[in-house]
Amino acid sequence: MSSTAQRATTGPKVAKLQQIMERKNLDGVVVSSYQNVSYFGGTYLATQNSIPDRLAFLVVPRGQAPTLVVCGIETRQVLTQTDIADVRDYVEFAENPTDVLARVLQERGLAGSSLGVDARRLPMASGDLLKERLRGSELVSIDDEVELAQSVKDRSEIAMLESAAQATLAAAEETAAELPPGSSERDFSTLAFLKLMQKGGTPLFQVFATGERTMQAHPESTERRLEPGVLWRIDFGARFHEVINSDLARTGVVGEPSAEQEATLKALRATQDAGFKAIEPGRRAGDVFRAVKDEFKSQGLPFSMPHIGHGMGIGLHEFPMLEPGCDIVLEAGMVLNIEPMVVMEDRKEAYHTEDLAEVTTAGPRLLTPPQEGLLRVRA
């Protein structure tokens, strides 16, 4: 599914950074995280995640064109991806990337200025060095603003999120349907990832557990056999089209579910529906949280979630986070996962289900159909 033929169009995205500078009266912006460099800089450097010292930066002076600063190892690839004309690189180890950044900032007139940075992502060592090199400059955290600027997706991003989510759902459902009796947890997760890859995804993460271990937040599969009657849950995702993520959860059983198990899933689904129902432009993210939390109470389910869902895109948890303190107003074009999870302490089981919805003026548009009952693996 990936392609190197199309170059990113960064203009409209860089314009969002210009708006942030206007609003906050900043002279320039530097962003550094994988998510932010990918989104605003139009280049996707997976090594930003796996090799944290290999820093990359996007620099945008107010009212001027952007500059990308990347590791020289990556330059050839960056030039095939971004449409940003000014790409500078540093020689890894021979040069400190933050020193090179400081020189670019000076050259672009940003010494002694007021500079927005993604301070929850920029390493402290880089921040300290910048402050030293650019004496008189003020580094202002703009994490919330740059996250918010990514929250409303365009049609092409929504189409990618939708196809990625549907491929992920198909991988989960087909795996449950096709897994041979007597398989292990690991067989399940291997087949689920295989199907994801066959549908164009690059594996990102996978939670899979049975029985008591479903109560952990992010357990991984073991060699344990899938015993008849046991509950299992999967929560997994992949990267599609080089950059967009998927994230989907399903709960199932091995063989036939008990009436109690089906009833719990049904109650959990009611809480998810309450979340979908609360998704409309003009309401606040925290309202969606409260709608789900209230429905847990109505359904008699114990509630212990700090958030019940989140925005999706290049990042796995993007703004708006559906948590009680989030007062971001929902807008058409936001794409949100609703993912209630319930831990049934007495039965030592946790149920989790997660689907994606687009915020539209006509209400929520579900990008994946929520599960109607527990998925089944043959015993």
Place this chain on the structure above:
Amino acid sequence: MSSTAQRATTGPKVAKLQQIMERKNLDGVVVSSYQNVSYFGGTYLATQNSIPDRLAFLVVPRGQAPTLVVCGIETRQVLTQTDIADVRDYVEFAENPTDVLARVLQERGLAGSSLGVDARRLPMASGDLLKERLRGSELVSIDDEVELAQSVKDRSEIAMLESAAQATLAAAEETAAELPPGSSERDFSTLAFLKLMQKGGTPLFQVFATGERTMQAHPESTERRLEPGVLWRIDFGARFHEVINSDLARTGVVGEPSAEQEATLKALRATQDAGFKAIEPGRRAGDVFRAVKDEFKSQGLPFSMPHIGHGMGIGLHEFPMLEPGCDIVLEAGMVLNIEPMVVMEDRKEAYHTEDLAEVTTAGPRLLTPPQEGLLRVRA
């Protein structure tokens, strides 16, 4: 391959942090990265990589027992992994993790102290907040020291690295041997990851490209068909045993290689051998770099690498980095990848090969056998 039965033994690792405090006269240490919390804290939170705001910290006051600070979502899982008795958690969104950290530091007598931190990993926002909350404290970067403390592996870590490397090599070789004629790049990378998973790995990253795109540093597979005569290269890795990484590269052709192609691989292999030969206790990491670089010259190959290999473990690129400026002295028990890559601009091809070796008093012990010729995929 993963197991939840065994709890980590953190004592000897936390002792290394105590030694760093002694040497640098620090009152305490806080580490925050996935790699550092995993290594010293004995808990493996994959979400530290995928959800960067979900911070985790290990706090160690000098001469005292450690405290782990983790997100409440993860607590149940953390308690099954670590042997550290004092685990504190925070409620995501309701509490700022760094605020909770500051309270723990105060409680443990570390306000107004000299505190070592992994400043290349700790976010600037957290560093700034700590400085504000703990007035009079000095935050000292100990990134190099904590990386170096991880560089000599114990027997069990070496055994895991060896089995992970061998599984990864087998996945590459079997994929090349079994891939049906007419397959695409993506078919190759899917089969390679499937084999990795069947051998116990959890996919981490995969570079795969053919022809001209081999010249990029980290290209991913496309739907392009594997055409007869074309060069391909793979560089991929997985996480094994919950925590240890693999990282291996191979170059091959589709069908029969030309004499020129085989000659280039042979010359590249000579540079890799020169690297292995330079691995002995007492020599410096930079010497291994220079040995490989010199052999590039002897072989008449163009050289453009900022580093030619690296330590392996929980991180993908660990100390010592085999780069010209690294004066770390090699010690028995270090485990190093040697990975020369050459870009042949005229033929628009890049060759890359990567294997793992343990530093022993008797010289290098290869944990994977280097490739003797170009791998072949059936045309």
